[in-house]
Amino acid sequence: MNSLQRSGTLVDRFGSRVREHEVMRDHTPLGVGGVADFFLRVESIDELIDAVTCARESSTPFTVIGGGSQCVFSDFGYPGIVIENHASGHVCAINKSQIIVESGASARSLAFGVASHDLGGLEFLASYSGSIGGAVYSNYMVDNRTLHTTGFVRSSAINDYCKKVTVLNKQSEIVTYNPSWLRSARHTTRLRTQSRETILLTMTFQLFSSKKEEIVRKLSLYSAQHFPDKKISAMVFIDPLTTSAHKVIVQSGAHKLRVGNARLCKESPNRIQTVGDAQAADVRALIDSVRQRVFDKCNVMLEDALDYIGEW
Ligand SMILES: Cc1cc2nc3c(=O)[nH]c(=O)nc-3n(C[C@H](O)[C@H](O)[C@H](O)COP(=O)(O)OP(=O)(O)OC[C@H]3O[C@@H](n4cnc5c(N)ncnc54)[C@H](O)[C@@H]3O)c2cc1C
The missing domain is CATH 3.30.43.10 (Uridine Diphospho-n-acetylenolpyruvylglucosamine Reductase, domain 2)
Structure with a gap:
């Protein structure tokens, strides 16, 4: 066939x-x-x-x-x-502080959308243009070690704001769970560990009333980390428990490595940037070289945050 x-x-x-x-x-x-x-x-x-x-x-x-x-x-x-x-549908307000969002919705648009209702908590999503599905899958988070760039001290993870999650399970049944079902951890969830067998349909968020000026201030700080015009990946490596991937990449000198048209982003070295006609093989070879350099110089083995899809 x-x-x-x-x-x-x-x-x-x-x-x-x-x-x-x-x-x-x-x-x-x-x-x-x-x-x-x-x-x-x-x-x-x-x-x-x-x-x-x-x-x-x-x-x-x-x-x-x-x-x-x-x-x-x-x-x-x-x-x-x-x-x-692209199932971004509409955001339904259940009451003043809970919303249900479809998994194809833009995370950044959600952060701005709820701000117009004086609801805070998700401002950290303003730096990021992916979908709610992708963000929940990898438990999108901003932690203390990277927050120095925005001046905040508290870490935030998207799934901390989860009230309910509705998925299509392996048997193609629609099931709603409490947040504990997600087994959210650093940059991973059950959606990720189950090898994409379970599909996120909607997420219900619990948000908090906040002063508009405070929300707007945070949104603009996080927006400064948004690079919409570059051909850029998500985080390449998960931050190790004892340090940040960004830090060891720079310490080891790996931020200067380049393979073909793939290199690390100058402003954010834990992301790959491509120029011109780059190949996926270049991207993967660069990632392997960076990992090896960091291991050789800093004795830290970095773990993949990206998903490699297809036949390699
Ligand atoms: C500019 C930029 C900044 C970033 N900053 C941070 C950061 O500060 N902190 C952080 O933690 N992460 C950060 N990331 C990474 C980010 O969390 C993930 O890249 C993002 O959540 C992926 O969203 P996406 O829609 O692009 O996902 P995709 O790349 O489309 O998908 C990612 C994975 O999720 C799966 N998936 C997608 N939708 C669903 C669904 N509905 N159900 C089940 N599985 C699904 C896909 O199969 C794939 O395996 C950043 C990324 C970018 C591009």
């Missing part, structure tokens, strides 16, 4: 919206990656559920992405369907 036949139910449901041979470099901020067999942009939670269910029923490998900032697709492509989640 060829791959087009395998995706039969997807084509039945979504018609010509299922695109063949989509170049993934066009769908990730880093701008690398080969061709996915199939690609579908979904606009609602119902479509997301249908797409994942159809992919499962036709045994088509699938990956759900939001902004794609944490994904490095191989130059050899992806042998399945990439489902790009």
Whole structure:
């Protein structure tokens, strides 16, 4: 059975919206990656559920992405369907301080959106343009060691604000859980450890009333860390417990390394930046070189924060 036949139910449901041979470099901020067999942009939670269910029923490998900032697709492509989640829907206010957000919503827009209702807590998301799905998956956080750049002292993690989480489980059932189900830890959750078997549909956040001036002040400080114009990845390495990845990268001199058109971002060395026609293989080779240099010079073994997708 060829791959087009395998995706039969997807084509039945979504018609010509299922695109063949989509170049993934066009769908990730880093701008690398080969061709996915199939690609579908979904606009609602119902479509997301249908797409994942159809992919499962036709045994088509699938990956759900939001902004794609944490994904490095191989130059050899992806042998399945990439489902790009744009289910941002509307934000429903349950009461004055709880909101339900669809997983394809922009995290940065959410931070600004709730601010207009004088609700605070998520200002730290203003530095970041990915989706709620991607942020919850990796428990997006800003901690004390990096906060010196913004002047705050308290660490924040997105899942600390979780009140309920609704997912599509492995059996394609919709289930709502309390936050403990996520097993949130440093830059990881159950969504990540279960190898993308469970798909986040919506998240209910508990926020706090706050003074507008204070929210606006924090939003503008965190926005200074936002680099919308660069071809840039998410964090490359998870911060080790005893130091920060940023610090050991600079200490070891690894921030000056470069492979092909991939290098580390000058303003934020724990992120990869690409220029021109970079290859995913360059990105991965650079990451391996940085890890080795840091280990050799600082005796710290850095752990991957990025997800490598496809055939390497
Ligand atoms: C400029 C910038 C600044 C950043 N700063 C920080 C920071 O300060 N602190 C920090 O912790 N992180 C930071 N990050 C990393 C950030 O947390 C993650 O990159 C981000 O949350 C990924 O969001 P995304 O929509 O781009 O995810 P994607 O790259 O699209 O997806 C990431 C992973 O999540 C999975 N996924 C996506 N949606 C779903 C879903 N609905 N259900 C299940 N799985 C899903 C994907 O399959 C993939 O494996 C930063 C990233 C950038 C680009």
